[in-house]
Amino acid sequence: MSTILRILSRAISLSLIGMLPAVSTVWSGAHAAQPAWKPQKNVELVVGAQPGGANDRMGRMLQKILTADNTASMSMTVMNKPGQGQSLGVVYVNSHPGDPHYLLILGSSWVTTAITTGSTSTHRDLTPIMKVVDTDLVVFVPVDSPLRSIKDLVDGLKKGTSSYSFGFSTSAGNASHIALAQLARFADFDPRKLRMVVNASGSITATQVAGGHISIGVSSSGSAHAMVSTGKARLIGAIASQRLPQLPNLPTLREQGYDVVVPTWFAVFGPKGVAPAQVAFWEDAIGKAVRQPEAKQFFDANNWTIDLIGASELPSQLDREYGRLRAMLSDLGMVK
Numbered sequence: 001m002s003t004i005l006r007i008l009s010r011a012i013s014l015s016l017i018g019m020l021p022a023v024s025t026v027w028s029g030a031h032a033a034q035p036a037w038k039p040q041k042n043v044e045l046v047v048g049a050q051p052g053g054a055n056d057r058m059g060r061m062l063q064k065i066l067t068a069d070n071t072a073s074m075s076m077t078v079m080n081k082p083g084q085g086q087s088l089g090v091v092y093v094n095s096h097p098g099d100p101h102y103l104l105i106l107g108s109s110w111v112t113t114a115i116t117t118g119s120t121s122t123h124r125d126l127t128p129i130m131k132v133v134d135t136d137l138v139v140f141v142p143v144d145s146p147l148r149s150i151k152d153l154v155d156g157l158k159k160g161t162s163s164y165s166f167g168f169s170t171s172a173g174n175a176s177h178i179a180l181a182q183l184a185r186f187a188d189f190d191p192r193k194l195r196m197v198v199n200a201s202g203s204i205t206a207t208q209v210a211g212g213h214i215s216i217g218v219s220s221s222g223s224a225h226a227m228v229s230t231g232k233a234r235l236i237g238a239i240a241s242q243r244l245p246q247l248p249n250l251p252t253l254r255e256q257g258y259d260v261v262v263p264t265w266f267a268v269f270g271p272k273g274v275a276p277a278q279v280a281f282w283e284d285a286i287g288k289a290v291r292q293p294e295a296k297q298f299f300d301a302n303n304w305t306i307d308l309i310g311a312s313e314l315p316s317q318l319d320r321e322y323g324r325l326r327a328m329l330s331d332l333g334m335v336k
Helices: 002-032 054-068 087-094 108-116 150-158 175-186 202-210 221-229 276-290 293-301 314-331
Strands: 043-047 076-080 102-107 127-135 138-142 165-169 195-199 216-219 233-238 264-270 305-309
Touching: 043 054, 043 087, 054 076, 054 102, 054 127, 054 221, 054 264, 054 276, 054 293, 087 102, 087 108, 102 108, 108 175, 108 264, 108 314, 127 276, 127 314, 138 202, 138 221, 150 175, 150 233, 165 175, 165 202, 175 216, 175 314, 195 202, 202 216, 202 221, 202 233, 216 221, 221 233, 264 276, 276 293, 276 305, 293 305
Parallel strands: 043 076, 043 102, 165 195, 165 216
Antiparallel strands: 102 264, 127 264, 127 305, 138 216, 138 233
16 A cells, blocks of 8 residues: 555656646746836826916816826826926926936927027927827906907007007917917017016916906916906907807907917926836826816816827927927017
């Protein structure tokens, strides 16, 4: 009996030894497969403007949705870095090269800032991830202003009125500035003589208009909403190709006889050197976030249109945008 047991024991041992290579191979394959990347620490979503403006509202909406479904794994913080036409935000994010835990929301005004200041820094010095939305611009005045329309404004400029002051954010030479310069051209008024006040956010511009500190403001409709809804400011025109969905009674500048349309947008970037797998994670996460019902409601309320352009197409799209804006600014004599 003991002989039989020894034979069986040896047979079982040899059988188990024979299985080891197969087991080892399976484990090694699973160990070698790299898991999909996910954030490993708190993510900073940097906004190049003060709280309250369109850039900031965009950032906080993304933060809320991305963290609500735990997409960002741990946490996400909105970090406001206003100054120099969003350029301080760019510098801050690029001080963390290759780190996908730093994201940056930039508007089209950053492109115009780079052009008008002669900066050598462009979108090619960041990692483009996704264009998210096309945004809106409106023109508004204090509620007791004698200006009732864009025609009134242009007529005033035709008379050489120099008492007007204009406010916008976040940098000279941006879409708001371009639109005002084009209006000045319709009045044969030198755009360089317009009295401009450049603010850190659209909400500051709205407050200044409501208080009568500046004559005319240009911002997103969302930034102007609080002052308009409380009867302290009044809208006189939309800088858009068609009427804004939430403001159907507000005529565009084109409808009022002035062909002024300057597209604006927001896109998300990372610092230079972010790896493709990390870009893919954020592209997928942000794309899913902006398709959520809450995001759509937010965009609709702000008169913004979702326009998703991913990381592979975005650089060439931004190249074209850079060229288009440079041509417009050159025509207006605003390029150094």
